[in-house]
Amino acid sequence: MSALQVSYLLVLVPALAAVATLALRRWQGPATLVSVGAALVSLLLAVVGLVVAPVRGTDLVPLRGSYAVGGLDLPLQLGAGPATAAVAAVVALVAAAVLVFTRWYLAADDRLAVFAATVSLFTAAMMLVVHSRDLVLTVVGWEVMGWCSYLLIGHWSRKESARRAALKAFLVTRVADIGFVLGVVGLCAGAGSTGLDTVVAAWTSDEAPGSPALRSTLLVLVVIGVLGKSAQFPFQDWLPDAMEGPTPASALIHAATMVAAGTVVLAQLFEVLVLADGARWVLGLATAVTMVGAAVLALGQSDLKRLLAWSTVSQVAIMLSALATTTRDVGPDPALFHLWSHAIFKSLLFLTIGWLSVIAGSTLASALRGAGHGHPLARVAWLFGLLALAGAPFVVGGLSKEHVVVTAYEGAASAGGPGVVVLAALLVTVVLTAAYAVRAHLVVSAPVPNSPIPPLGPDTPGPNGGIGEKSTGHAGMPSAPVLASLAVLTVLTVVGGLVLLTGLFDVHGASVWWMVLTTLLIVIGGGLAWLARGSGDPRDQFVRTPRHRALADSGFGADTAYRALVARPVLGLARVVAFLDREVVDGYVRGAAASAGVAGWLAERGHRRESPSAGLGLLALGLLVAAGTAVLTWR
Template structure:
């Protein structure tokens, strides 16, 4: 039951804040921070439980029956296996740091407590998603985080750009969610297991449909993790508060797609054709987003494309059958990318704009932010012994040891690693080194913002060591993810050593050369101002540069191919609705009106006439008779006497 408290605590915080947030005012963060701290501690206790030998093969679970129909059972089941606990720790620990950061970052916002309510709802959904053992429960949580993402991106909905970005994010990820839903339905229809434990035990239950089901699930992951071609929402999502970008659009929610793929990995292994799709999507995404990131000047856009690229990097590893490498990179990426975003937030807070070309020399005025940014940047570039080095190496090793022997995956991954080092060094130099270019008076942020920076910096330095060779690859043994034994085209649970076959000194040297080369070139170009390419080549490359700087015109392409025709169809349908359907409805209404008018006439003239006539006759009679009632008592007595005498007369005469 303690397990269910992990998502329920933030949910309780959400309920409290949504009802009493106004009264709590600036104490609202205390509620969410306390609740989330509870989740952090519970997650750690789950980690402790998993160390216990009794739980090694039967991880802690909670389950309630929800719906029973047709012999099929939907359960609200939570499962704390090593993968889920790892993800839980990433979400809650990094999330707590970011929430603390938000206390300072959102100070003075008119919807301060509402912000923390949304954050708490996000944590409740995200932790449900992470712990869900059932695909339907996962789907519910999946939509929940989508909703929170929408609410938080358009948190400053007074800005039209933020409102539009929220809408775009919601609609684009919905396209992916459709795939996920179809995948779940396909699994259910073909008699497959809907719980992850069942899926791991009988991945072959759906037979030849496994590949299609896996691709459909992956389609959901493409939307949520902003993979090509559904990546367009993530850069726009940067309109939200930077703390949200760090939490949802860098560290946790966007990683949900990678997590889902790793979680349903047995299904992918049962239909290995799906891994072709995963690998190709990851490779395309990671390279093309990295090239865009090299050309952007908006700080948050650079980080957004970097996130897309890194997520693609993880997908690439998964596509090579190495679920562990992808998850390992997910964990380290969560630490350093959240840190990069928080540093960006700190910088933006200080200089009040996001254009890196107008920053510079900030290291002197913001030493803590600058130092932590450089740590995160080097971690992402892959400088040893920082976190990114270990996981990037694992991914490169996975690509090198691709069971299908797709050499181009390794070259794409290697090129992306170089580009990553280049663009993040470029950003770091433009922001923090050189001379100030119109920054105004930048100053270091308050302690609630710098403490999470230092805390995450420690993570960005050390999180990779959990899988260091001197620990005997402890993290990999802990996660115990299925690996792909390509020859037999089947899944095998193995721990292996390293992540792939070609794990040798050659790869290590390649990885170091890529990181060093990228950093060195960026330093030459932006630190020392050396032009890297000869003049003629640069002029020739100008059109290519423009295409990349405009993000390959993909937004424009979607605008022209999808959105405009869709709007045109909508308008045509609207017009049909107005003329055709509304006409019929209005005609029916008019006919009803005429019938009613006639009925009204009948009612007034004939029915009312009869009633009024009866009343009038009664009135006339009354007026005639009222003369008898004089009110004089003697008058009445006289009538009585005369009446009596008449009766007497009749009696005497014998007429009666």
Template sequence: MTVTTAAVLVPLLPALAAALIFLTGRRAPGFVQPLAVLPTLAAAGLAVFVAVRQGGEEPLTAAHRLAPTGNDSLPIELALRLDGFAVLVAVLVAVVATCVQLYSTGYLRGDRRYPSYAALVSLFTAAMLLVVYTDDLIVLLVGWEVMGICSYFLVGHYWETGAARAASLKAFLVTKLGDVPFLIGILALASDAGTFRISTIVARLTSSLSSFELSHPTLIALLLLAGVAGKSAQVPLHTWLPDAMAGPTPASALIHAATMVAAGVYFVARLLPVFTASAAALIVLAVLAALTMTGSALAALAQDDIKRILAYSTIGQLGLMTGALAVANREAAVFHLLTHGAFKALLFLAAGVIIHTAGTGSLRALSRLRGLKERAPDAYWTMTIGLLALAAIPPFSGFFSKEAVIGAAEHTALDSGSGSATVAGWIVLAAALLTALLTAAYAARLWLVAFHDPVHARPEPLPAAAVHEDSTPAMTTVLWLLAVPALLLGLTYRALPDWLDGGSLAPTLTTSVLATAAALTGGLIMYAGWRRAYEADAAVDPGPALLGPLFAPAGAGFGLDTAYRTVFVRPTRAAATLVRFLDRTVIDTYVRGAATAPGLLGTLTRRAQTGNVQTYLAALIGGALVLAVAAVLVAAGG
């Protein structure tokens, strides 16, 4: 099998599995689990095969013309570009998707909507893999939008609950809000470059032999960033992601670790020369990354729902990736994308075991989930690994990738002279160090409160017998499989530059010490607050003590949803109410009047149609007499 054939099969297999499940899932439910797991597993194996054969060498390409656009120089092509960057991300997507499908067989056992869920996860996976491998902007847009509709249905899986319905609609509308300028940006970019091929655009912008320049680089970059902000949940379009926790936990793991939110970061990394062509765009990206990092970390500290804590954590980690891109370091961004995919999938799936163990709904709250160390040992140990990676404690994977981002920011801030690049570097560096402290703090809070608080300190304690680890062998196996890369993937920092055509990703002493010191400080501050509550034998959350007056606004997402309701939702509803009034009261009145007048005239005419010949003759004679009298009167008057 050739490498290109294998690459075509990687997104095709889960897409075919999705089609088969949609067609046969209800009639043959026994085949749903094999169709969900085996094609995705095969796609993962093929993705690894493609990565090994590509080996970080020259990109492998293939293209087939799909459709004309009216301009011979702008065809839409089913084009593949298999470089080291693409094949590594494809392995991440396929492996995480396989773990999610396998885990879901236990987590959603007995769920009557499991067939549609499994099909949507397969389609979601295929769409993301298409985005990763394609070299055509329009084909990328297709995968981009398919992921959007899949997320809508997956977030709304429990559609009988109002929260799930509202969350799915919010996710769809907020991401579409960014997709409109994103589409305009793609068309403007292709029109400027004369092609939809990503590699051609990048080559023209980076080649020393080419004089090509974008005519409006800042405008194009900002239009594209709007779509990225929506898809990758960056300020100010991040508000949909915490609410999306209303969906099944395995779907949350897929969205947060390997698809959907990773797509925006991947897109910027693929087209980084488009953004570096505008110094203003990089400053905007740096500011958005800084606000996203710090704001989401503060919000995570104030949440009581485990999944919302992890959701805000994802937003912050994506902010770190966009921060690396803001200082023009694609390698650090991709490195953190890979490690984050591993430990964030682990964290969500471990949280799923906890939720499955204790129940659902309000039992996702930290105020109820206490003393679970002995009752959920697999979840405890694997989540500990995931949280240490999230907090960037060496030697866990998150330390190396986060250090790569902070090191890139330091290098840009200190070594790029003066100008916008230096400003962007200092913004990202300061925000990343503050985020390191806050991230370790909320990670420690989750770990201490969920696993180490005494059970009797919990309000409305659950009976001890009611809380026991409820996980299938498939679920437990997936947790320990993901724990391996969460622990060890960071050690690949020496090999990754060969795949990503970049510089060194090795930790530097200064930033390593600063970042680790910040993380340890955050963890120790949270431990001190928890210890005081523990010694007082009280169920007191240490989060409010650390945040102080910021706790309430941070818990409410700093009022951004309220601002959206005030600025957008209420005026839109008011305008809709006015339009409905005008339509029903004004326009419909004229329409009904236009229909009523001919009806009345028809009624009068119908009454004259008696069917009696004598009546007709009398009317005819009477009319003739009237006309004759009128004629005589006119003649006399003349």
């Protein structure tokens, strides 16, 4: 089997599984077995893809030949390369783990099969984006993921908060997608083709179809779409609210799909991005603000699931910052390697907290206090997941983070670009990440409280705004396949960095000096959280007042800013337009109609009841009124 055939099947198998699972939705057991079986087949195919992946370049496979529409060539090709194979493998791994976990976690859910079908379709869309060598196919996968995220976030649609979170995610990402689509259309129109390789070649040649300013403008539009999909500033607030969805949905969206798709697309367009200084500055500044701000918010969250959400926002900013600062010689692979490692440890963390929340009935830190004591595997998985999140040396997250830091340093040392700003933000983020990772560990491993919060009902929000979790009917011990999935993810979190030995990611060697420095920063951040633990939640030592805690939980009031800066001006403008349409435009129409009616009435009256001279006078008066109305309307 060739790498091209594997690429085709990795898109086709989960897509067919989504259709089959949805068709069998009345029979929950068989339906979910189809989705899980297809996910395992995809995982096997992805492993085969790793073995047969081309060492250099990219192999292409046309879906159904090449088309021409209005002078625009549509090759509709999929591709396979070494980094592509690695990213596809981790997407398949996370999707399989999520579906296995879903069968246990949502066992009592009456819409389990629909959820599983959506997960399969989501996976197919992400696989399409990963393997696409045609920007039309990229946009198709991009938009299907947006639709699937809406369905997954709002899965518990009986909860108003879930419906609102789904709508918010849909609206925010759709607004950003306006820029994405416009940028893609501009790039394709300039190249005369939607083929990715043709577009890159056209916009990087000496005879580029537009000026450097136009190239930067189009890339800025694409970057805006990526910032929205990846929950980067100023679009960051939708992702923590998405925690209203079931935990398996959170694991999928945060680890291997949706928010990571922007990194894949910009890596595919890297040769053009590296020449667009304006786009790199926009991307670099947005990610610098996001990684620090999101890390600060993660430190102050009262809900550990939202802590993980803000950590995703920060970690995605880190992988995107590598694309903003990397040089042509280094390439996009440091960003893709961090995507790969983040998918492993973040899916592990989300699935583990889903397990613990079944016991506690909530994801609030106060409810999860000491929850790790009853289950050693959960405690070990949580520990190693947090070590990778903090960037501890040699675990998978530590290795990928080191390559991003070195990439930012090399970008800062070269002329131009946002490298200095990004490097400074990275070092601050290392300290903050270590602090909130230690805080999350201390909460779960703390002594068991005397009066734990009782489990919540299936649709009941947690106390103080926490996220309630569906009851699965289990006594807290997952099934054997779930435990096996968590064990595999835990092992890969520890030894997953060995993937660098395969050559799938073309990254330069890490720096010993930077590793020593970042390790020191990790110790400082973790030490501060340890010293601040006192006898309770370390967050209370950093965020002391209830007002500040509420501000952190609300994301620094981003919702209020959205309403003040976007919603109210748009609604106000809509009211003005409606008033002008009703009172001005329609007023002329109503005036003309009234004038015609009056003229007709006067003419009829003059014809039937008045003398000829009186009738002629009334007719003249009516004509004058009609003429006056016409003049006013013309003006």
